[in-house]
Amino acid sequence: MKKISIHQFSVAPMMDWTDRHCRAFMRLATKRAVLYTEMLHARALIHGKREQLLGFPSDQSPLVLQLGGSEPGDLALAAKIGEDYGYDEINLNVGCPSERVQSGNFGAALMLEPDLTARLVAAMREAVSIPVTVKCRIGVDEQDTEQDLDRFIDVVAQAGCEHFIVHARKAWLSGLSPKDNREIPPLDYQRVYRLKQRRPDLHICINGGIETLDQCAQHGKMLDGSMLGRAAYHNPYILAHVDRHIYGADTASLTRAQIVEAMIPYIEDELAKGVRLPSITRHMMGLYLHQPGARHGRRYLSIEACKDGAGARVVLEAMALVENMREEAACRVS
Numbered sequence: 001m002k003k004i005s006i007h008q009f010s011v012a013p014m015m016d017w018t019d020r021h022c023r024a025f026m027r028l029a030t031k032r033a034v035l036y037t038e039m040l041h042a043r044a045l046i047h048g049k050r051e052q053l054l055g056f057p058s059d060q061s062p063l064v065l066q067l068g069g070s071e072p073g074d075l076a077l078a079a080k081i082g083e084d085y086g087y088d089e090i091n092l093n094v095g096c097p098s099e100r101v102q103s104g105n106f107g108a109a110l111m112l113e114p115d116l117t118a119r120l121v122a123a124m125r126e127a128v129s130i131p132v133t134v135k136c137r138i139g140v141d142e143q144d145t146e147q148d149l150d151r152f153i154d155v156v157a158q159a160g161c162e163h164f165i166v167h168a169r170k171a172w173l174s175g176l177s178p179k180d181n182r183e184i185p186p187l188d189y190q191r192v193y194r195l196k197q198r199r200p201d202l203h204i205c206i207n208g209g210i211e212t213l214d215q216c217a218q219h220g221k222m223l224d225g226s227m228l229g230r231a232a233y234h235n236p237y238i239l240a241h242v243d244r245h246i247y248g249a250d251t252a253s254l255t256r257a258q259i260v261e262a263m264i265p266y267i268e269d270e271l272a273k274g275v276r277l278p279s280i281t282r283h284m285m286g287l288y289l290h291q292p293g294a295r296h297g298r299r300y301l302s303i304e305a306c307k308d309g310a311g312a313r314v315v316l317e318a319m320a321l322v323e324n325m326r327e328e329a330a331c332r333v334s
């Protein structure tokens with residue numbers, strides 16, 4: 001039987017989305033999925049407000065810090081800071097195609113520079129004792145997705161990276177926005193399967209366009225794991241089934257209402273620290289996706305959470321509204 005890896009399922013790093021509030025919410029739904037931070041630039045960590053950028057509640061493990069950068073010294077220092085903060089792994093971003101990222105010659109632009117990427121990985125590995133991993137694309141621009149990807153992986157693996165998460169599409173470094181770069185270049189899952197066949201010694205996870213746990217199970221036959229981004233964010237209740245369906249845990253999934261209730265102490269703590277309620281509730285909007293009453297609940301929460309002095313009570317009220325409408329809908333059917 002295939003060994004279950006902790007990386008069998010992960011939620012992708014997403015700038016402005018997978019912040020600590022989002023992760024606190026997701027962690028209630030799944031204890032086992034690997035969660036990633038947003039990408040943080042190494043220099044921002046070195047010179048910025050560390051606690052604000054890196055702080056997280058104690059129970060978010062397994063948690064990966066994603067770094068961006070192209071200076072070995074900066075990345076080594078930033079990785080060490082992340083390790084000291086308690087992150088379980090450090091991941092290097094080699095997939096982001098935004099112009100800001102390219103002007104700093106990091107992100108997806110590093111696909112063109114396997115030797116530099118290898119030096120970055122080596123510098124980080126030297127600095128920390130936790131694993132250093134790479135999230136990349138199958139190529140950029142006119143690169144040959146067979147030979148160039150193979151060379152990239154071989155050179156970076158030689159520097160000690162044993163785990164790659166491959167977004168199964170190319171990135172176009174000019175002409176496409178980051179959003180278009182997540183949608184327009186075609187997905188090529190077979191290419192990622194071939195990579196795993198050629199390098200079975202490496203841990204290869206796949207990312208891009210995956211929407212269901214059944215699809216994860218399909219990829220799991222060929223690969224070491226699946227990473228979901230937008231589907232997990234827009235439909236976070238999918239995460240409530242991960243521990244059972246992906247990791248084989250024998251715990252029951254929490255209901256949506258139980259997840260909301262479990263979120264209340266976190267919300268109260270954060271409000272007491274001066275955080276505004278919408279910064280937290282914006283990540284919870286998808287919990288009742290496609291359920292009767294979901295739109296009403298979202299509208300209630302959007303309006304009420306923005307009011308001065310809005311507290312956790314608003315979240316429970318929005319939930320009660322949707323739960324009542326779901327119950328009414330269920331009665332009508334039966």
Ligand SMILES: Cc1cc2nc3c(=O)[nH]c(=O)nc-3n(C[C@H](O)[C@H](O)[C@H](O)COP(=O)(O)O)c2cc1C
Nearest residue numbers: 012013014015038039093167208209210228229230
């Ligand atoms: C809003 C947003 C922000 C993202 N920010 C990052 C990032 O910081 N680092 C990264 O490696 N990828 C980032 N991505 C890309 C995702 O990690 C993922 O590779 C991509 O969305 C494809 O996966 P999906 O189809 O499951 O969403 C971002 C995606 C979105 C939608």
